Amino acid sequence: MTVKNVLDSATTVGVIGAGAWGTALANVAARTGRSVALWARRAEQVAELTNLRENRRYLADIRLADTVAPTADLARAADNDLVLLVVPAQSLRSVAAELRVHVRGGATLISCAKGIERDTLMLPTQVLAEEIPEGRPAVLSGPSFASDVASGLPTAVTVAASSLEHARCIGAALASATFRIYHSDDVAGVEIGGAAKNVMAIAAGIAAGRGLGASAGAALVARSFAELRRLGKAFGARPETLMGLSGLGDLILTAGSPQSRNFALGHAIGSGLPLPDVLAEGAFTARGLLALAAQHNVDMPIASAVEAVLSGRASPDHAVELLLDRPLRAEN
Numbered sequence: 001m002t003v004k005n006v007l008d009s010a011t012t013v014g015v016i017g018a019g020a021w022g023t024a025l026a027n028v029a030a031r032t033g034r035s036v037a038l039w040a041r042r043a044e045q046v047a048e049l050t051n052l053r054e055n056r057r058y059l060a061d062i063r064l065a066d067t068v069a070p071t072a073d074l075a076r077a078a079d080n081d082l083v084l085l086v087v088p089a090q091s092l093r094s095v096a097a098e099l100r101v102h103v104r105g106g107a108t109l110i111s112c113a114k115g116i117e118r119d120t121l122m123l124p125t126q127v128l129a130e131e132i133p134e135g136r137p138a139v140l141s142g143p144s145f146a147s148d149v150a151s152g153l154p155t156a157v158t159v160a161a162s163s164l165e166h167a168r169c170i171g172a173a174l175a176s177a178t179f180r181i182y183h184s185d186d187v188a189g190v191e192i193g194g195a196a197k198n199v200m201a202i203a204a205g206i207a208a209g210r211g212l213g214a215s216a217g218a219a220l221v222a223r224s225f226a227e228l229r230r231l232g233k234a235f236g237a238r239p240e241t242l243m244g245l246s247g248l249g250d251l252i253l254t255a256g257s258p259q260s261r262n263f264a265l266g267h268a269i270g271s272g273l274p275l276p277d278v279l280a281e282g283a284f285t286a287r288g289l290l291a292l293a294a295q296h297n298v299d300m301p302i303a304s305a306v307e308a309v310l311s312g313r314a315s316p317d318h319a320v321e322l323l324l325d326r327p328l329r330a331e332n
């Protein structure tokens with residue numbers, strides 16, 4: 001498929017994964033007038049989506065658009081020009097491996113997951129390139145809660161691909177009045193921001209749960225961004241990407257809102273409450289993030305504190321003490 005016909009009005013869309021984000025993105029694609037196949041792995045979920053036109057477990061009170069066709073048939077969702085992969089980062093490889101035989105050569109594969117694969121330290125588009133070499137990988141990321149997007153509230157995200165023209169075409173194919181899509185060719189920059197901000201949002205939640213106050217919260221976000229920027233720079237990410245929607249924008253959203261599942265996990269840890277049973281990608285990415293940082297000689301004390309708490313090596317209070325005990329230094 002050429003980049004040109006990504007823009008074709010006949011371009012078809014498949015969404016792999018019917019959680020909160022996959023369901024919201026299926027509705028987003030449907031807004032452009034396209035028919036969308038939405039794949040869920042469980043037949044009973046497909047039946048519910050088909051009969052109720054609602055995803056009660058993951059995105060309650062939002063009506064599934066009429067042109068979204070739920071399916072348990074992976075081939076049906078994969079056999080499209082644009083395929084959005086919206087499963088957790090740690091499941092992406094196994095899903096992509098199954099998908100490969102069904103994908104059209106040259107199909108655009110858009111990773112919508114935010115994380116780092118634990119065993120390989122790969123970013124999601126690297127996993128896609130390895131598992132489906134016939135596809136053309138891209139990433140969609142930015143500050144965007146599924147429920148906001150599905151409710152039609154204004155949202156802006158970034159799509160990145162190795163070719164800027166490819167990214168532009170994807171953006172043009174999926175954008176709508178309330179879903180603005182900026183384009184970029186800084187794929188690693190966009191993916192690092194999305195992975196790191198989830199870990200930082202856990203730190204912000206822990207601080208809020210411990211009652212450390214708004215000033216500490218702001219300091220934590222600023223110093224979290226310094227860590228994200230240092231790691232991004234080591235990967236060759238552009239400063240405007242890191243300061244843009246997928247970096248600073250998403251950090252501000254998730255580290256500042258109890259609506260974030262990563263923040264909510266941190267808040268529960270900090271306040272000693274039962275942990276919420278939701279997908280908090282930062283918990284699966286913290287260790288990989290630190291391993292990548294170590295490979296690049298990048299200091300990430302906040303991410304390190306989060307990992308120490310998650311692995312049980314430090315209590316939240318001890319982690320805070322360690323951060324406050326660090327030597328005073330120039331701000332960078």
Ligand SMILES: NC(=O)C1=CN([C@@H]2O[C@H](COP(=O)(O)OP(=O)(O)OC[C@H]3O[C@@H](n4cnc5c(N)ncnc54)[C@H](OP(=O)(O)O)[C@@H]3O)[C@@H](O)[C@H]2O)C=CC1
Pocket residue numbers: 017018019020021022040041042058086087088089091094095112113114115144145146147278279281
């Ligand atoms: N929610 C949001 O606001 C946003 C989420 N994202 C990212 O999107 C990704 C998905 O998140 P989200 O949709 O919110 O997560 P949810 O927890 O809402 O849903 C996860 C979905 O993935 C499915 N799934 C889990 N494991 C597998 C597997 N091994 N094979 C196939 N399907 C699987 C689940 O199916 P089942 O029900 O059968 O377990 C479920 O449909 C994450 O990386 C997240 O960071 C990005 C931006 C916004």
Ligand SMILES: O=C(CO)COP(=O)(O)O
Pocket residue numbers: 114142143144145146198201250253254259260261262263279280281
């Ligand atoms: O990535 C998100 C918003 O941009 C969703 O954040 P949570 O996964 O923390 O809910």
